[in-house]
Amino acid sequence: MNETAAPLTLDALRTEITTRYEALSKRLKQIARFALDHPNEMALETVATIATRAEVQPSALIRFAQAFGYSGFSDMQRVFQAHLLESAPSYQARFRAFREQDGAASQSTPERVLREFAAAGVVALEQMQRDPPVPALERAVALLAQARLIHVIGQRRSAPVAVYLAYALNRILRPARLIDGSGGMLFDQLGSLGPDDALIAISFTPYAPDTVEVAERAAAKGVPIVSLTDSPVSPIARLADVWFEIRDAEVHGFRSLTASLCLAQSLAVATGLHLEQSGG
Amino acid sequence: MNETAAPLTLDALRTEITTRYEALSKRLKQIARFALDHPNEMALETVATIATRAEVQPSALIRFAQAFGYSGFSDMQRVFQAHLLESAPSYQARFRAFREQDGAASQSTPERVLREFAAAGVVALEQMQRDPPVPALERAVALLAQARLIHVIGQRRSAPVAVYLAYALNRILRPARLIDGSGGMLFDQLGSLGPDDALIAISFTPYAPDTVEVAERAAAKGVPIVSLTDSPVSPIARLADVWFEIRDAEVHGFRSLTASLCLAQSLAVATGLHLEQSGG
DNA sequence: CTTGAATTGGACTTCGCATTCCAATACTAA
DNA sequence: TTAGTATTGGAATGCGAAGTCCAATTCAAG
Incomplete structure:
Protein backbone atom coordinates (compact mmCIF):
# COMPACT_ATOMS: atom_id res chain seq x y z
CA MET A 1 0.00 0.00 0.00
CA ASN A 2 1.16 3.43 -0.91
CA GLU A 3 0.80 6.48 1.28
CA THR A 4 0.69 9.16 -1.39
CA ALA A 5 -2.58 11.08 -1.52
CA ALA A 6 -4.74 9.71 -4.31
CA PRO A 7 -4.75 11.82 -7.49
CA LEU A 8 -8.00 13.73 -7.92
CA THR A 9 -7.87 14.34 -11.65
CA LEU A 10 -7.22 11.98 -14.48
CA ASP A 11 -4.27 14.05 -15.61
CA ALA A 12 -2.67 13.73 -12.21
CA LEU A 13 -3.35 10.03 -12.15
CA ARG A 14 -1.85 9.59 -15.60
CA THR A 15 1.30 11.33 -14.52
CA GLU A 16 1.49 9.25 -11.38
CA ILE A 17 1.01 6.02 -13.30
CA THR A 18 3.64 6.98 -15.84
CA THR A 19 6.30 7.93 -13.34
CA ARG A 20 5.79 4.88 -11.17
CA TYR A 21 5.29 2.48 -14.05
CA GLU A 22 8.74 0.89 -14.02
CA ALA A 23 8.53 0.13 -10.32
CA LEU A 24 5.25 -1.74 -10.64
CA SER A 25 4.95 -5.50 -10.60
CA LYS A 26 4.17 -7.39 -13.77
CA ARG A 27 0.43 -7.60 -13.15
CA LEU A 28 0.17 -3.99 -12.07
CA LYS A 29 2.07 -2.87 -15.16
CA GLN A 30 -0.48 -4.76 -17.22
CA ILE A 31 -3.30 -2.88 -15.51
CA ALA A 32 -1.50 0.43 -15.82
CA ARG A 33 -1.25 -0.01 -19.58
CA PHE A 34 -4.88 -0.92 -19.82
CA ALA A 35 -5.96 2.04 -17.71
CA LEU A 36 -3.97 4.47 -19.83
CA ASP A 37 -5.25 2.95 -23.04
CA HIS A 38 -8.91 2.53 -22.13
CA PRO A 39 -9.94 5.32 -19.79
CA ASN A 40 -13.55 5.11 -20.93
CA GLU A 41 -13.89 1.51 -19.98
CA MET A 42 -12.31 2.30 -16.67
CA ALA A 43 -15.01 4.90 -16.15
CA LEU A 44 -18.05 2.85 -17.03
CA GLU A 45 -17.46 -0.88 -16.67
CA THR A 46 -17.52 -3.05 -13.58
CA VAL A 47 -14.46 -4.55 -11.96
CA ALA A 48 -15.36 -7.98 -13.29
CA THR A 49 -15.73 -6.75 -16.86
CA ILE A 50 -12.53 -4.75 -16.83
CA ALA A 51 -10.67 -7.65 -15.30
CA THR A 52 -11.76 -9.86 -18.19
CA ARG A 53 -10.82 -7.29 -20.83
CA ALA A 54 -7.47 -6.60 -19.27
CA GLU A 55 -6.91 -10.28 -18.64
CA VAL A 56 -6.22 -9.93 -14.96
CA GLN A 57 -7.97 -11.00 -11.79
CA PRO A 58 -10.56 -8.67 -10.25
CA SER A 59 -8.57 -8.50 -7.08
CA ALA A 60 -5.58 -7.21 -9.00
CA LEU A 61 -7.62 -4.17 -9.98
CA ILE A 62 -8.43 -3.43 -6.39
CA ARG A 63 -4.77 -3.76 -5.50
CA PHE A 64 -3.90 -1.41 -8.32
CA ALA A 65 -6.28 1.26 -7.09
CA GLN A 66 -5.00 0.89 -3.56
CA ALA A 67 -1.42 1.11 -4.75
CA PHE A 68 -2.23 4.58 -6.03
CA GLY A 69 -3.73 5.69 -2.75
CA TYR A 70 -7.40 5.04 -3.37
CA SER A 71 -9.52 3.20 -0.84
CA GLY A 72 -10.69 0.79 -3.51
CA PHE A 73 -11.49 0.45 -7.15
CA SER A 74 -14.74 2.43 -6.99
CA ASP A 75 -12.85 5.30 -5.49
CA MET A 76 -10.44 5.41 -8.38
CA GLN A 77 -13.19 4.94 -10.91
CA ARG A 78 -14.71 8.25 -9.90
CA VAL A 79 -11.65 10.00 -11.29
CA PHE A 80 -12.22 8.39 -14.66
CA GLN A 81 -15.90 9.27 -14.57
CA ALA A 82 -15.25 12.88 -13.68
CA HIS A 83 -12.95 13.18 -16.64
CA LEU A 84 -15.61 11.82 -18.95
CA LEU A 85 -18.08 14.40 -17.68
CA GLU A 86 -15.68 17.24 -18.13
CA SER A 87 -14.90 16.52 -21.70
CA ALA A 88 -18.53 15.91 -22.51
CA PRO A 89 -20.64 18.95 -23.30
CA SER A 90 -22.11 19.24 -19.85
CA TYR A 91 -22.29 22.76 -18.74
CA GLN A 92 -24.02 21.90 -15.53
CA ALA A 93 -21.13 19.81 -14.33
CA ARG A 94 -18.64 22.51 -15.20
CA PHE A 95 -20.71 25.14 -13.55
CA ARG A 96 -20.99 23.09 -10.40
CA ALA A 97 -17.26 22.58 -10.47
CA PHE A 98 -16.77 26.31 -10.67
CA ARG A 99 -19.01 27.02 -7.74
CA GLU A 100 -17.31 24.43 -5.61
CA GLN A 101 -13.86 25.59 -6.48
CA ASP A 102 -15.05 28.93 -5.32
CA GLY A 103 -15.39 27.07 -2.10
CA ALA A 104 -14.72 28.70 1.22
CA ALA A 105 -17.17 31.53 0.56
CA SER A 106 -19.44 31.62 3.53
CA GLN A 107 -21.00 35.03 2.92
CA SER A 108 -22.78 36.24 -0.16
CA THR A 109 -21.36 39.64 -0.83
CA PRO A 110 -22.67 41.65 -3.77
CA GLU A 111 -19.33 41.09 -5.42
CA ARG A 112 -19.65 37.33 -5.10
CA VAL A 113 -23.14 37.40 -6.53
CA LEU A 114 -21.98 39.41 -9.50
CA ARG A 115 -19.09 37.05 -10.09
CA GLU A 116 -21.37 34.06 -9.95
CA PHE A 117 -23.80 35.49 -12.45
CA ALA A 118 -21.01 36.52 -14.76
CA ALA A 119 -19.46 33.06 -14.56
CA ALA A 120 -22.79 31.36 -15.12
CA GLY A 121 -23.36 33.56 -18.13
CA VAL A 122 -19.98 32.77 -19.60
CA VAL A 123 -20.58 29.07 -19.25
CA ALA A 124 -24.02 29.32 -20.83
CA LEU A 125 -22.69 31.34 -23.75
CA GLU A 126 -19.76 29.05 -24.33
CA GLN A 127 -22.12 26.14 -24.35
CA MET A 128 -24.27 27.87 -26.93
CA GLN A 129 -21.25 28.70 -29.04
CA MET B 1 -45.35 -3.04 -19.80
CA ASN B 2 -44.79 -1.72 -23.27
CA GLU B 3 -44.06 -3.84 -26.30
CA THR B 4 -42.07 -1.35 -28.37
CA ALA B 5 -38.46 -2.29 -28.95
CA ALA B 6 -36.25 -0.33 -26.59
CA PRO B 7 -34.45 2.62 -28.24
CA LEU B 8 -30.78 1.90 -28.79
CA THR B 9 -29.47 5.44 -29.06
CA LEU B 10 -30.01 8.41 -26.83
CA ASP B 11 -31.46 10.41 -29.68
CA ALA B 12 -34.02 7.72 -30.32
CA LEU B 13 -34.83 7.54 -26.65
CA ARG B 14 -35.20 11.30 -26.42
CA THR B 15 -37.64 11.27 -29.29
CA GLU B 16 -39.57 8.42 -27.74
CA ILE B 17 -39.77 10.18 -24.39
CA THR B 18 -40.88 13.39 -26.02
CA THR B 19 -43.64 11.87 -28.09
CA ARG B 20 -45.00 9.75 -25.29
CA TYR B 21 -44.54 12.38 -22.61
CA GLU B 22 -48.14 13.53 -22.36
CA ALA B 23 -49.40 9.99 -21.92
CA LEU B 24 -47.10 9.26 -18.99
CA SER B 25 -48.21 9.28 -15.38
CA LYS B 26 -47.21 12.09 -13.07
CA ARG B 27 -44.22 10.30 -11.61
CA LEU B 28 -43.04 9.06 -14.96
CA LYS B 29 -43.28 12.58 -16.39
CA GLN B 30 -41.11 13.73 -13.54
CA ILE B 31 -38.52 11.13 -14.41
CA ALA B 32 -38.78 11.93 -18.10
CA ARG B 33 -37.92 15.54 -17.45
CA PHE B 34 -35.04 14.61 -15.24
CA ALA B 35 -33.69 12.18 -17.79
CA LEU B 36 -33.84 14.78 -20.55
CA ASP B 37 -32.29 17.42 -18.34
CA HIS B 38 -29.53 15.34 -16.74
CA PRO B 39 -28.32 12.73 -19.20
CA ASN B 40 -24.91 12.57 -17.57
CA GLU B 41 -26.24 11.67 -14.19
CA MET B 42 -28.39 9.06 -15.82
CA ALA B 43 -25.25 7.59 -17.32
CA LEU B 44 -23.07 7.49 -14.24
CA GLU B 45 -25.04 7.45 -11.04
CA THR B 46 -26.75 4.57 -9.32
CA VAL B 47 -30.48 4.10 -9.16
CA ALA B 48 -30.54 5.18 -5.54
CA THR B 49 -28.62 8.39 -6.23
CA ILE B 50 -30.68 9.36 -9.24
CA ALA B 51 -33.86 8.62 -7.33
CA THR B 52 -32.79 11.06 -4.65
CA ARG B 53 -31.83 13.77 -7.13
CA ALA B 54 -35.03 13.42 -9.11
CA GLU B 55 -37.07 13.13 -5.95
CA VAL B 56 -38.73 9.85 -6.84
CA GLN B 57 -38.60 6.32 -5.52
CA PRO B 58 -35.97 3.96 -6.92
CA SER B 59 -38.69 1.63 -8.07
CA ALA B 60 -40.20 4.39 -10.18
CA LEU B 61 -36.99 4.53 -12.17
CA ILE B 62 -37.16 0.84 -12.93
CA ARG B 63 -40.79 1.24 -13.98
CA PHE B 64 -39.76 4.10 -16.23
CA ALA B 65 -37.10 2.04 -17.95
CA GLN B 66 -39.50 -0.82 -18.40
CA ALA B 67 -42.18 1.48 -19.77
CA PHE B 68 -39.77 2.29 -22.59
CA GLY B 69 -39.09 -1.32 -23.39
CA TYR B 70 -35.93 -1.96 -21.41
CA SER B 71 -35.59 -4.99 -19.18
CA GLY B 72 -34.59 -2.78 -16.28
CA PHE B 73 -32.84 0.40 -15.33
CA SER B 74 -29.35 -0.91 -15.99
CA ASP B 75 -30.42 -1.79 -19.49
CA MET B 76 -31.55 1.75 -20.20
CA GLN B 77 -28.52 3.23 -18.52
CA ARG B 78 -26.31 1.67 -21.16
CA VAL B 79 -27.88 3.97 -23.73
CA PHE B 80 -26.92 7.01 -21.70
CA GLN B 81 -23.42 5.68 -21.21
CA ALA B 82 -22.96 4.99 -24.89
CA HIS B 83 -23.93 8.56 -25.67
CA LEU B 84 -21.39 9.87 -23.20
CA LEU B 85 -18.68 7.84 -24.86
CA GLU B 86 -19.61 9.06 -28.29
CA SER B 87 -19.85 12.72 -27.50
CA ALA B 88 -16.70 12.91 -25.39
CA PRO B 89 -14.07 12.57 -28.11
CA SER B 90 -16.01 14.37 -30.80
CA TYR B 91 -16.38 17.55 -28.81
CA GLN B 92 -12.76 18.53 -29.22
CA ALA B 93 -12.95 18.05 -32.93
CA ARG B 94 -16.12 20.08 -33.27
CA PHE B 95 -14.66 22.92 -31.32
CA ARG B 96 -11.57 23.00 -33.47
CA ALA B 97 -13.68 22.89 -36.60
CA PHE B 98 -15.51 26.00 -35.48
CA ARG B 99 -12.40 28.01 -34.85
CA GLU B 100 -10.96 27.22 -38.24
CA GLN B 101 -14.10 28.00 -40.17
CA ASP B 102 -14.24 31.26 -38.27
CA GLY B 103 -11.42 32.64 -40.36
CA ALA B 104 -12.92 32.53 -43.82
CA ALA B 105 -16.01 34.51 -42.93
CA SER B 106 -17.65 35.55 -46.15
CA GLN B 107 -21.36 35.28 -45.42
CA SER B 108 -23.35 36.15 -42.36
CA THR B 109 -25.19 32.96 -41.62
CA PRO B 110 -27.49 32.77 -38.61
CA GLU B 111 -24.93 30.50 -37.04
CA ARG B 112 -22.20 33.08 -37.41
CA VAL B 113 -24.38 35.77 -35.94
CA LEU B 114 -25.16 33.62 -32.94
CA ARG B 115 -21.50 32.84 -32.44
CA GLU B 116 -20.56 36.49 -32.65
CA PHE B 117 -23.11 37.50 -30.06
CA ALA B 118 -22.10 34.69 -27.77
CA ALA B 119 -18.45 35.63 -28.12
CA ALA B 120 -19.20 39.30 -27.49
CA GLY B 121 -21.20 38.36 -24.41
CA VAL B 122 -18.39 36.25 -23.04
CA VAL B 123 -15.95 39.11 -23.44
CA ALA B 124 -18.28 41.55 -21.70
CA LEU B 125 -18.90 39.18 -18.81
CA GLU B 126 -15.27 38.32 -18.38
CA GLN B 127 -14.41 41.96 -18.22
CA MET B 128 -17.08 42.52 -15.60
CA GLN B 129 -15.76 39.60 -13.61
C1' DC C 1 18.72 -26.82 -4.82
C1' DT C 2 16.82 -24.32 -0.68
C1' DT C 3 14.82 -20.64 1.71
C1' DG C 4 12.28 -16.56 2.29
C1' DA C 5 9.78 -12.80 0.36
C1' DA C 6 6.89 -10.92 -3.10
C1' DT C 7 3.29 -11.71 -6.15
C1' DT C 8 -0.65 -13.81 -7.78
C1' DG C 9 -5.04 -16.55 -8.28
C1' DG C 10 -9.30 -17.36 -6.87
C1' DA C 11 -12.62 -18.84 -3.35
C1' DC C 12 -15.06 -16.48 0.11
C1' DT C 13 -17.43 -12.71 2.51
C1' DT C 14 -19.78 -8.65 2.79
C1' DC C 15 -22.10 -4.98 1.20
C1' DG C 16 -24.84 -2.33 -1.77
C1' DC C 17 -27.26 -2.44 -5.70
C1' DA C 18 -31.23 -3.20 -8.93
C1' DT C 19 -35.38 -5.22 -8.87
C1' DT C 20 -39.74 -7.19 -6.99
C1' DC C 21 -43.88 -7.11 -4.58
C1' DC C 22 -47.61 -5.73 -2.01
C1' DA C 23 -50.10 -2.55 0.77
C1' DA C 24 -51.51 2.25 0.71
C1' DT C 25 -53.06 5.91 -1.89
C1' DA C 26 -54.86 8.67 -5.58
C1' DC C 27 -57.84 8.73 -9.55
C1' DT C 28 -61.96 7.71 -12.44
C1' DA C 29 -66.40 6.60 -13.54
C1' DA C 30 -70.77 5.43 -12.15
C1' DT D 1 -70.34 8.02 -2.30
C1' DT D 2 -68.57 3.88 -3.75
C1' DA D 3 -66.41 0.46 -6.30
C1' DG D 4 -62.88 -0.47 -9.39
C1' DT D 5 -58.47 0.72 -11.39
C1' DA D 6 -54.13 2.91 -11.94
C1' DT D 7 -50.34 4.78 -9.56
C1' DT D 8 -47.21 5.14 -5.99
C1' DG D 9 -44.19 4.38 -1.80
C1' DG D 10 -41.22 1.71 0.50
C1' DA D 11 -39.90 -2.60 2.79
C1' DA D 12 -38.09 -7.03 1.38
C1' DT D 13 -35.42 -9.84 -1.66
C1' DG D 14 -31.94 -11.84 -4.15
C1' DC D 15 -28.15 -11.08 -6.89
C1' DG D 16 -24.01 -9.32 -8.38
C1' DA D 17 -20.54 -6.38 -7.31
C1' DA D 18 -16.41 -4.85 -4.72
C1' DG D 19 -13.27 -6.07 -1.58
C1' DT D 20 -10.68 -9.62 1.68
C1' DC D 21 -7.82 -13.28 2.63
C1' DC D 22 -5.01 -17.10 2.33
C1' DA D 23 -2.95 -20.81 -0.10
C1' DA D 24 -0.35 -21.57 -4.25
C1' DT D 25 3.10 -19.90 -7.17
C1' DT D 26 6.81 -17.32 -8.79
C1' DC D 27 10.94 -15.06 -8.16
C1' DA D 28 15.49 -13.74 -6.09
C1' DA D 29 19.41 -14.63 -3.32
C1' DG D 30 22.64 -17.57 -1.36
Missing part, protein backbone atom coordinates in the same frame (compact mmCIF):
# COMPACT_ATOMS: atom_id res chain seq x y z
CA ARG A 130 -20.01 25.17 -28.92
CA ASP A 131 -23.30 23.61 -29.79
CA PRO A 132 -25.42 26.10 -31.71
CA PRO A 133 -28.95 25.16 -32.74
CA VAL A 134 -28.24 25.80 -36.40
CA PRO A 135 -31.14 24.10 -38.17
CA ALA A 136 -33.67 25.64 -35.80
CA LEU A 137 -32.11 29.06 -36.25
CA GLU A 138 -32.27 28.84 -40.01
CA ARG A 139 -35.86 27.71 -40.07
CA ALA A 140 -36.86 30.36 -37.55
CA VAL A 141 -35.19 33.09 -39.58
CA ALA A 142 -36.96 31.97 -42.75
CA LEU A 143 -40.25 31.86 -40.93
CA LEU A 144 -39.87 35.29 -39.36
CA ALA A 145 -38.61 36.87 -42.58
CA GLN A 146 -41.84 36.19 -44.39
CA ALA A 147 -44.35 36.80 -41.61
CA ARG A 148 -46.75 39.69 -42.12
CA LEU A 149 -46.84 40.57 -38.44
CA ILE A 150 -44.89 38.97 -35.63
CA HIS A 151 -46.55 38.60 -32.27
CA VAL A 152 -44.38 38.09 -29.21
CA ILE A 153 -45.43 36.79 -25.83
CA GLY A 154 -43.44 36.13 -22.68
CA GLN A 155 -44.37 36.64 -19.08
CA ARG A 156 -42.63 37.01 -15.73
CA ARG A 157 -39.00 36.13 -16.19
CA SER A 158 -39.51 35.74 -19.92
CA ALA A 159 -40.98 39.23 -20.25
CA PRO A 160 -37.63 40.96 -20.79
CA VAL A 161 -36.88 38.61 -23.65
CA ALA A 162 -40.23 39.31 -25.24
CA VAL A 163 -39.78 43.05 -24.79
CA TYR A 164 -36.38 42.85 -26.39
CA LEU A 165 -37.57 40.82 -29.35
CA ALA A 166 -40.43 43.20 -30.03
CA TYR A 167 -38.00 46.10 -29.94
CA ALA A 168 -35.33 44.48 -32.07
CA LEU A 169 -37.72 43.16 -34.70
CA ASN A 170 -39.22 46.57 -35.10
CA ARG A 171 -35.77 48.02 -35.52
CA ILE A 172 -35.04 45.70 -38.42
CA LEU A 173 -38.36 46.73 -39.92
CA ARG A 174 -40.21 43.53 -39.19
CA PRO A 175 -43.57 44.63 -37.78
CA ALA A 176 -43.75 43.13 -34.29
CA ARG A 177 -46.28 43.42 -31.55
CA LEU A 178 -45.89 42.57 -27.92
CA ILE A 179 -48.76 40.67 -26.36
CA ASP A 180 -48.48 41.94 -22.84
CA GLY A 181 -52.02 41.61 -21.63
CA SER A 182 -52.00 45.13 -20.25
CA GLY A 183 -55.44 46.22 -19.23
CA GLY A 184 -56.57 42.62 -18.97
CA MET A 185 -56.99 42.34 -22.72
CA LEU A 186 -54.62 39.48 -23.26
CA PHE A 187 -56.84 37.33 -25.41
CA ASP A 188 -58.51 40.28 -27.10
CA GLN A 189 -55.14 41.05 -28.64
CA LEU A 190 -55.33 37.79 -30.51
CA GLY A 191 -58.21 38.81 -32.73
CA SER A 192 -56.12 39.70 -35.73
CA LEU A 193 -53.93 36.59 -35.62
CA GLY A 194 -53.84 34.85 -38.95
CA PRO A 195 -51.82 32.18 -40.78
CA ASP A 196 -49.76 34.88 -42.46
CA ASP A 197 -48.48 36.02 -39.08
CA ALA A 198 -46.07 34.37 -36.72
CA LEU A 199 -45.96 33.98 -32.97
CA ILE A 200 -42.86 33.91 -30.85
CA ALA A 201 -43.64 32.34 -27.48
CA ILE A 202 -41.16 32.37 -24.62
CA SER A 203 -41.73 30.35 -21.49
CA PHE A 204 -39.78 28.35 -18.94
CA THR A 205 -40.75 26.14 -16.03
CA PRO A 206 -43.13 26.79 -14.41
CA TYR A 207 -44.84 27.70 -17.65
CA ALA A 208 -47.09 30.73 -17.35
CA PRO A 209 -50.62 29.50 -18.12
CA ASP A 210 -51.46 32.58 -20.19
CA THR A 211 -48.52 32.06 -22.48
CA VAL A 212 -49.46 28.44 -22.99
CA GLU A 213 -53.04 29.34 -23.76
CA VAL A 214 -52.06 32.03 -26.24
CA ALA A 215 -49.82 29.53 -28.00
CA GLU A 216 -52.62 26.99 -28.07
CA ARG A 217 -55.10 29.41 -29.56
CA ALA A 218 -52.56 30.54 -32.14
CA ALA A 219 -51.77 26.95 -33.08
CA ALA A 220 -55.47 26.30 -33.51
CA LYS A 221 -55.63 29.17 -35.98
CA GLY A 222 -52.73 27.78 -37.97
CA VAL A 223 -50.28 30.50 -36.97
CA PRO A 224 -46.64 29.39 -37.24
CA ILE A 225 -45.01 29.37 -33.82
CA VAL A 226 -41.41 29.81 -32.74
CA SER A 227 -40.82 28.78 -29.13
CA LEU A 228 -37.99 29.60 -26.76
CA THR A 229 -38.25 27.16 -23.90
CA ASP A 230 -36.32 24.78 -21.68
CA SER A 231 -37.38 21.30 -22.59
CA PRO A 232 -38.69 19.24 -25.48
CA VAL A 233 -41.65 18.32 -23.33
CA SER A 234 -42.54 21.90 -22.57
CA PRO A 235 -46.15 22.68 -23.51
CA ILE A 236 -45.06 25.39 -25.93
CA ALA A 237 -42.40 23.23 -27.57
CA ARG A 238 -44.90 20.70 -28.77
CA LEU A 239 -47.07 23.40 -30.33
CA ALA A 240 -44.19 25.02 -32.15
CA ASP A 241 -43.03 24.78 -35.73
CA VAL A 242 -39.54 25.67 -34.57
CA TRP A 243 -38.39 25.51 -30.99
CA PHE A 244 -35.19 26.22 -29.12
CA GLU A 245 -34.06 24.46 -26.02
CA ILE A 246 -32.27 27.00 -23.88
CA ARG A 247 -30.23 26.01 -20.88
CA ASP A 248 -29.74 29.01 -18.72
CA ALA A 249 -27.98 28.62 -15.42
CA GLU A 250 -29.63 29.28 -12.13
CA VAL A 251 -27.93 31.19 -9.34
CA HIS A 252 -29.54 31.73 -5.97
CA GLY A 253 -32.86 30.63 -7.38
CA PHE A 254 -32.77 33.15 -10.20
CA ARG A 255 -32.38 31.89 -13.70
CA SER A 256 -30.06 33.90 -15.80
CA LEU A 257 -31.34 35.37 -19.05
CA THR A 258 -27.98 35.42 -20.74
CA ALA A 259 -28.47 32.56 -23.16
CA SER A 260 -32.10 33.46 -23.86
CA LEU A 261 -31.24 37.02 -24.77
CA CYS A 262 -28.25 36.04 -26.81
CA LEU A 263 -30.47 33.79 -28.84
CA ALA A 264 -33.21 36.41 -29.13
CA GLN A 265 -30.72 38.93 -30.36
CA SER A 266 -29.22 36.54 -32.85
CA LEU A 267 -32.65 35.67 -34.11
CA ALA A 268 -33.56 39.28 -34.77
CA VAL A 269 -30.25 40.28 -36.31
CA ALA A 270 -29.99 37.16 -38.44
CA THR A 271 -33.49 37.80 -39.73
CA GLY A 272 -32.48 41.34 -40.60
CA LEU A 273 -29.40 40.20 -42.46
CA HIS A 274 -31.38 37.53 -44.24
CA LEU A 275 -33.75 40.17 -45.58
CA GLU A 276 -30.88 42.39 -46.65
CA GLN A 277 -29.07 39.60 -48.43
CA SER A 278 -32.16 38.37 -50.22
CA GLY A 279 -32.79 41.90 -51.44
CA GLY A 280 -35.46 42.83 -48.90
CA ARG B 130 -12.24 40.89 -13.83
CA ASP B 131 -13.15 44.37 -12.80
CA PRO B 132 -16.36 44.35 -10.78
CA PRO B 133 -17.84 47.68 -9.66
CA VAL B 134 -17.81 46.68 -6.00
CA PRO B 135 -18.28 49.99 -4.20
CA ALA B 136 -21.13 51.03 -6.46
CA LEU B 137 -22.78 47.66 -6.03
CA GLU B 138 -22.63 47.86 -2.27
CA ARG B 139 -24.01 51.37 -2.13
CA ALA B 140 -26.77 50.51 -4.57
CA VAL B 141 -27.76 47.45 -2.57
CA ALA B 142 -27.94 49.47 0.63
CA LEU B 143 -29.99 52.12 -1.11
CA LEU B 144 -32.44 49.69 -2.65
CA ALA B 145 -32.77 47.66 0.53
CA GLN B 146 -34.27 50.57 2.42
CA ALA B 147 -36.41 52.16 -0.27
CA ARG B 148 -40.14 52.16 0.32
CA LEU B 149 -40.99 51.72 -3.33
CA ILE B 150 -38.58 51.28 -6.21
CA HIS B 151 -39.43 52.88 -9.54
CA VAL B 152 -37.75 51.57 -12.66
CA ILE B 153 -37.48 53.24 -16.02
CA GLY B 154 -35.79 52.16 -19.21
CA GLN B 155 -36.87 52.59 -22.81
CA ARG B 156 -36.14 51.05 -26.18
CA ARG B 157 -33.14 48.82 -25.84
CA SER B 158 -33.08 49.40 -22.10
CA ALA B 159 -36.68 48.34 -21.68
CA PRO B 160 -35.88 44.64 -21.21
CA VAL B 161 -33.50 45.52 -18.40
CA ALA B 162 -36.14 47.64 -16.72
CA VAL B 163 -38.76 44.93 -17.13
CA TYR B 164 -36.40 42.42 -15.65
CA LEU B 165 -35.52 44.59 -12.68
CA ALA B 166 -39.15 45.25 -11.87
CA TYR B 167 -39.85 41.53 -12.00
CA ALA B 168 -36.84 40.49 -9.96
CA LEU B 169 -37.28 43.14 -7.30
CA ASN B 170 -40.88 42.12 -6.81
CA ARG B 171 -39.78 38.54 -6.47
CA ILE B 172 -37.45 39.39 -3.63
CA LEU B 173 -40.33 41.29 -2.03
CA ARG B 174 -39.05 44.77 -2.75
CA PRO B 175 -42.07 46.64 -4.05
CA ALA B 176 -41.13 47.79 -7.53
CA ARG B 177 -43.01 49.60 -10.22
CA LEU B 178 -42.19 49.88 -13.85
CA ILE B 179 -42.59 53.32 -15.36
CA ASP B 180 -43.48 52.34 -18.89
CA GLY B 181 -45.51 55.30 -20.03
CA SER B 182 -48.25 53.07 -21.37
CA GLY B 183 -51.28 55.08 -22.37
CA GLY B 184 -49.23 58.24 -22.59
CA MET B 185 -49.20 58.67 -18.84
CA LEU B 186 -45.49 58.64 -18.36
CA PHE B 187 -45.18 61.69 -16.16
CA ASP B 188 -48.48 61.07 -14.43
CA GLN B 189 -46.92 57.96 -12.94
CA LEU B 190 -44.46 60.18 -11.09
CA GLY B 191 -47.02 61.73 -8.80
CA SER B 192 -46.30 59.51 -5.83
CA LEU B 193 -42.52 59.80 -6.06
CA GLY B 194 -41.02 60.78 -2.72
CA PRO B 195 -37.65 60.90 -0.97
CA ASP B 196 -38.35 57.54 0.69
CA ASP B 197 -38.52 55.89 -2.70
CA ALA B 198 -35.75 55.10 -5.14
CA LEU B 199 -35.47 55.31 -8.91
CA ILE B 200 -33.48 53.02 -11.11
CA ALA B 201 -32.86 54.67 -14.47
CA ILE B 202 -31.39 52.78 -17.38
CA SER B 203 -30.27 54.55 -20.52
CA PHE B 204 -27.56 54.39 -23.14
CA THR B 205 -26.57 56.60 -26.06
CA PRO B 206 -28.64 58.04 -27.59
CA TYR B 207 -30.33 58.73 -24.29
CA ALA B 208 -34.10 58.50 -24.51
CA PRO B 209 -35.39 61.99 -23.67
CA ASP B 210 -38.23 60.63 -21.56
CA THR B 211 -35.90 58.68 -19.34
CA VAL B 212 -33.71 61.71 -18.84
CA GLU B 213 -36.66 63.89 -17.98
CA VAL B 214 -38.05 61.38 -15.48
CA ALA B 215 -34.65 61.24 -13.81
CA GLU B 216 -34.47 65.00 -13.68
CA ARG B 217 -37.88 65.35 -12.09
CA ALA B 218 -37.07 62.64 -9.58
CA ALA B 219 -33.79 64.31 -8.68
CA ALA B 220 -35.63 67.58 -8.15
CA LYS B 221 -37.89 65.82 -5.64
CA GLY B 222 -34.91 64.42 -3.76
CA VAL B 223 -35.45 60.81 -4.80
CA PRO B 224 -32.27 58.70 -4.65
CA ILE B 225 -31.29 57.51 -8.11
CA VAL B 226 -29.36 54.47 -9.28
CA SER B 227 -28.29 54.72 -12.92
CA LEU B 228 -27.18 52.07 -15.36
CA THR B 229 -25.55 53.87 -18.24
CA ASP B 230 -22.56 53.96 -20.54
CA SER B 231 -20.56 57.01 -19.64
CA PRO B 232 -19.68 59.26 -16.74
CA VAL B 233 -20.93 62.18 -18.78
CA SER B 234 -24.28 60.59 -19.46
CA PRO B 235 -27.17 62.84 -18.38
CA ILE B 236 -28.48 60.22 -15.99
CA ALA B 237 -25.06 59.56 -14.45
CA ARG B 238 -24.79 63.16 -13.34
CA LEU B 239 -28.13 62.98 -11.57
CA ALA B 240 -27.45 59.68 -9.85
CA ASP B 241 -26.45 58.86 -6.29
CA VAL B 242 -24.92 55.61 -7.55
CA TRP B 243 -24.16 54.91 -11.17
CA PHE B 244 -22.73 52.02 -13.13
CA GLU B 245 -20.76 52.33 -16.29
CA ILE B 246 -21.61 49.38 -18.47
CA ARG B 247 -19.69 48.57 -21.60
CA ASP B 248 -21.71 46.19 -23.64
CA ALA B 249 -20.35 45.04 -26.96
CA GLU B 250 -21.96 45.95 -30.25
CA VAL B 251 -22.45 43.49 -33.07
CA HIS B 252 -24.01 44.40 -36.39
CA GLY B 253 -25.20 47.67 -34.91
CA PHE B 254 -27.01 45.98 -32.05
CA ARG B 255 -25.74 46.45 -28.56
CA SER B 256 -25.77 43.33 -26.49
CA LEU B 257 -27.62 43.35 -23.20
CA THR B 258 -25.51 40.70 -21.60
CA ALA B 259 -23.54 42.84 -19.19
CA SER B 260 -26.49 45.09 -18.37
CA LEU B 261 -28.68 42.15 -17.46
CA CYS B 262 -25.98 40.43 -15.53
CA LEU B 263 -25.58 43.55 -13.45
CA ALA B 264 -29.33 43.97 -13.05
CA GLN B 265 -29.69 40.44 -11.88
CA SER B 266 -26.82 40.75 -9.44
CA LEU B 267 -28.28 43.96 -8.09
CA ALA B 268 -31.63 42.36 -7.38
CA VAL B 269 -30.30 39.13 -5.92
CA ALA B 270 -27.66 40.86 -3.83
CA THR B 271 -30.33 43.14 -2.44
CA GLY B 272 -32.44 40.12 -1.58
CA LEU B 273 -29.56 38.41 0.19
CA HIS B 274 -28.69 41.61 1.99
CA LEU B 275 -32.20 41.76 3.42
CA GLU B 276 -32.09 38.10 4.43
CA GLN B 277 -28.74 38.43 6.11
CA SER B 278 -29.66 41.57 7.99
CA GLY B 279 -32.80 39.85 9.19
CA GLY B 280 -35.21 41.67 6.92
